[in-house]
Amino acid sequence: MRELSYAEAIREALRQEMQRDERVFIIGEDVGVYGGAFGVTLGLVEEFGEERVIDTPISELGIAGAITGAALTGMRPVGEIMFMDFITLASEQLVNQAAKIRFMFGGKAKVPFVLRTPAGSGTGAAAQHSQSLENWFVHIPGLKVVMPSTPYDVKGLLLASIRDDNPIIFIEHKLLYKVKGAVPEEPYTIPLGTAEVKREGRDLTIVATSIMVKRSLEAAEQLAHEDIEVEVVDPRTLKPLDEETIIRSVMKTGRVLIVHEACKTGGYGGELAAIIAGSEAFDYLDAPIVRLAGRDIPIPYNRDLEYHAVPQVENIVEAARQLARGEV
């Protein structure tokens, strides 16, 4: 099958959906003439014009308010927050308006937007351009949170998100943009709330999100040489969450390692751990649930420190090995 990069897969999804549905438009900082800070929307303004690919000033609250309003009037906007860190500025519209409106109007109004935003460290962009803030939005009823890890998933999930009638925080990862993978040319959707077992194994389950799926798969490959068979499960959407796939995997392996880049404290791993511990899988746990996550520190600018601030392949290998050997 044809290969595309993660960024190209996003662009293709945007283009195909804008061709299919004239209500879809893009709005954000530098998304037009410049083509996006990471080149994701490159060429789209030329193809669809400035009315449908709108460059804004530095005004995140404005972007969030505009997509909320446009969605309310029947458009299907795709906003972009250039770095997820800046989403703090947009949170009033996202948290107090977009997430609530459908419920407060008894379903008479809906806010079908997608807000795309890149998260994650590893680019030397320091503490204000490297955060993974997904769990803030997981906490807000009314928002859906999607976190694709592969080019295939990002296209299918973006198309499903644009067609969904709810406000969606669509979290990409800066280091994934250039990762290539097989992507079908025709449009397709992946239903929100379906996890995927990215690799099957018998000894332990790794539940990982975003870039950590890739790193976990690399770790699993290494561990296979030690006769440790790791199963890697990617939730793909944090909300709604496909609990069943995760629980079934844990019941099979009896051991679970949760890996995400966001800071451990208050991170999504805590939620996953509690869901697993409170499920049918509890009686199958043969070791404590282990979380491997970002350190509770602002991402350092120094590249060595930055590297060690979040889980890397070798950390996953080490944690998984200990867990599989019953040393935890």
Next chain:
Amino acid sequence: MAVPVIMPKLEMVQETATVIEWLKQEGEHVEKGEPLLVIETSKVTIEVESPASGILAGVRVGPGQVVPVTEVIAYVLQPGEELPEEVPPEATAILPPSAAPAAPPAPTPPAVSSGPPAPSVAATPVARRMAEAHGLDLSTIVGTGPRGEITRADVEAVLSAPSQPTAASRSEKVRATPAARRIARERKVDLSAVTGSGPRGRIQAADVLGAIPTPEAAPAPVATVVPLTGMRRTIAERMTTSYQTAPHITFTVRVDMSGFQEARKRLNARAEATGEARISATALIVKAVAWALKHHPWLNSTLRDEEIHLLPEINVGVAVALKDGLIVPVVHQADRKGVAKIAAEVRDLVVRAREGRLTPADITGGTFTVSNLGPFGIEQFTAIINPPQVAILAVGATQPEPVADEGGQIVVRPMMRMTLSVDHRVVDGATAARFLTDLRDVLEAPALLSW
């Protein structure tokens, strides 16, 4: 007039309160508004004031007792006044005798200093509830509350003490993973008897599985599967057919092999002299069998539909064990061949059988079979007839044995047992017996071969 002291209702949903301590003693003078006793609700500990001035009397509850709200717990009397009659006598019994209700306002020793006055123990409601839930006897717990009452912390301390005596709490101390507990539950394994191999001795699933007796834990060893094909299939089919269609009867005789061995010695000496191959025991037996068959043609026959065919040739098959099967090459017209020739043929057939080089002619046309397990040390066995033949001879090992000789003396002789199986549809017992005894005779005296 006697003023009742009631247990006050202090909260919306309060149903009871616990007496913590009496601040005034039976018979003591109290002023209205003066604290009488301390009570504890689920929320607060509070002093109850005297509803009147007078003498405290008729105290009906002691420290630690739980009393429903609005219940009368004592009276305040005017001098010379009697307790109301409805006071149940047993209620006063909880007080020391010196605190008789009608007693004058003489000083009486405070209840607390005269030893434990009440049968119950002072404890907070929470502590009481916890103790009850865990089956703890409150009287065994030392209270550390402000007035010595047992608090929640005291109960917790007892519950978490390492020397907890109850079985329930001991099993809680077993460190095991949920999976280990589930497996123990399902497979009825006592976790306290399992040694944990996990961190800090935690019992893991593998530990529980390892503690299950092996017959259950270890799956039955998987058999090596060999498909029933080729020679194996042929043997299986032919033996089944034979055993199911031919009613076998068997006859065993003991043969003194002295003469046989003597004859072989001479024959071998001859073979050596002429440079021919040694005469094997099998070859000589084949020769003897052929001789006996010549005299007993019913043993050299076959059953075809409704007819018994007495066969014109005497072709003796010799069972040869292969690595993975069995084959019966045939010495054709054995009755017409000399023993040296038979020996050479048998040798050749065995070699080619083991090398898989037998021709169809080598293995067809047999009219009788000899199976010799003597070289394996088998004393005696029965063989299944090789169809379409009607008889087979099973030859055992020749071993020195004490026997009685003609004079009744015990002597040691080389003895051999051979068993004849015949198809009773064709061969009757007497026929078989005559054949077998003749065969025995010729083996014992090979000179008979020339008969």
